[in-house]
Amino acid sequence: MRNSFLKTRSIFRRENPSGVSSSFKTTKPKQDGWVAMDWGDLKFFLAVARNGTLSAAAAGMRTTPSRVSRHVEALELALGYSLFRRSLDGYRLTDEGRLLVRRAEAVESAIHALDSEISLEVSGRVRIATTESIVTYLLARPLSELQQEHPNLQVELLTSSSAINLLAAEADVALRLVRPQAGNLTVKRLGHIAFAVYQDVKGVGEGRFVTWMVDMADLPAARWIERTDGLIVLRSNSLTVHHEMAAQGYGCAVLPCFLGDQDSRLMRVGSVIDEIGQELWLVTNRDLAGSARVRCVTDVVSNAIESQTELISGDLLG
The missing domain is CATH 1.10.10.10 (Winged helix-like DNA-binding domain superfamily/Winged helix DNA-binding domain)
Structure with a gap:
């Protein structure tokens, strides 16, 4: 159905x-x-x-x-x-x-x-604030199917790294890694995002690391990498860059399991890093939660994420 x-x-x-x-x-x-x-x-x-x-x-x-x-x-x-x-x-x-x-x-x-x-009555614009990787690897197909079912519905995806304020109507729906503590918002936990170290399957990048820019050193993955003995050979503010450079053998990268486990060019090194796992939250402006167009989108997003629990939690490979 x-x-x-x-x-x-x-x-x-x-x-x-x-x-x-x-x-x-x-x-x-x-x-x-x-x-x-x-x-x-x-x-x-x-x-x-x-x-x-x-x-x-x-x-x-x-x-x-x-x-x-x-x-x-x-x-x-x-x-x-x-x-x-x-x-x-x-x-x-x-x-x-x-x-x-x-x-x-x-x-x-x-x-x-x-x-x-x-x-055919579901129409209008719905703006979703999320990350590029979540859209690419978890939501692309479900959102495509949604558009086919509701051709009058227009979805806008905001993948900027800057904070999006739902209460200021900068977006209608957001997927966040930190639970909002206040505000006129409805919040639903969708699952747990696991992270692990990945390197190219040939092992060319073994012992070296791709990590985040110095001004992003407070990110959990960046802090974890700094505590390793690996040589840092590249810094970037883009997870997409981390992913691709690891796949090309430039060095190891800490990636979400839903990203690394789906790429045949990569292999997981060690087990899931429990200390940097993050919860994923679906957040909606409470005033819009009952809207037909918003409800249509949040149902699709919620079902898409929850149906891929094993992939997101890193359990697909054990």
């Missing part, structure tokens, strides 16, 4: 004596006996029900089997009963699971219909 700003946040069931869901709602009633379910969990449940295995469901949703498993288990925990019988052959629906499939498919159809009705 394509991403949409109308992505339903939660669906609810009323418990009955048999333990089987009897109805769904799209807003949470105040009466006792209602249990919240996340629509995201239902999407993963349907994928497993239709494919029979975690790996097949994950492939269809462009994510990992472990993430699919977490969503299915969260749904079972919320409901209080098992939806599948697990075996070496895969996942088979229980009686409760088969009942839930019918309910969930009805909800899915309704959301698809609503998405189709409003898809």
Whole structure:
């Protein structure tokens, strides 16, 4: 199912004596006996029900089997009963699971219909402040797909290293490595960005380092490099330069794992450097968070980052 700003946040069931869901709602009633379910969990449940295995469901949703498993288990925990019988052959629906499939498919159809009705109505400009590497390696394809779905939506990407003030309307959405502590902002943690040392696969750059300019010495990666015994042979204020020079054998570079692990010209040297890892935060001006165009973009960005958790956290290579 394509991403949409109308992505339903939660669906609810009323418990009955048999333990089987009897109805769904799209807003949470105040009466006792209602249990919240996340629509995201239902999407993963349907994928497993239709494919029979975690790996097949994950492939269809462009994510990992472990993430699919977490969503299915969260749904079972919320409901209080098992939806599948697990075996070496895969996942088979229980009686409760088969009942839930019918309910969930009805909800899915309704959301698809609503998405189709409003898809052409999402228009206008959304400005995203982020880094060049995040756009290039994590968001390029999802944003391209978003544009195809919403041709009247215009995205502007601000990759300047200078600080962007969302409250001053310099951008609508920002991806930040430091959590904002105050202001009229909505903040969501997207994941943990891991870093490691990389060098060219031939080992030409072994023992030498590419690092940051002297006036950027307070960056975590720069401080870590300064404590090593490696010879610093190049300084640059560009992560893109660090990446390419390392790949060409000029020297080793400390890079985000989502960048280094995807380049076949590079190999990781040692393990992830825990002390310089950074959290990634999605930040939106609270006054714009409910806007259709902004919500459409933040849903795509959030899903794109969260679906690549293993790559971003450095777990793809172990």
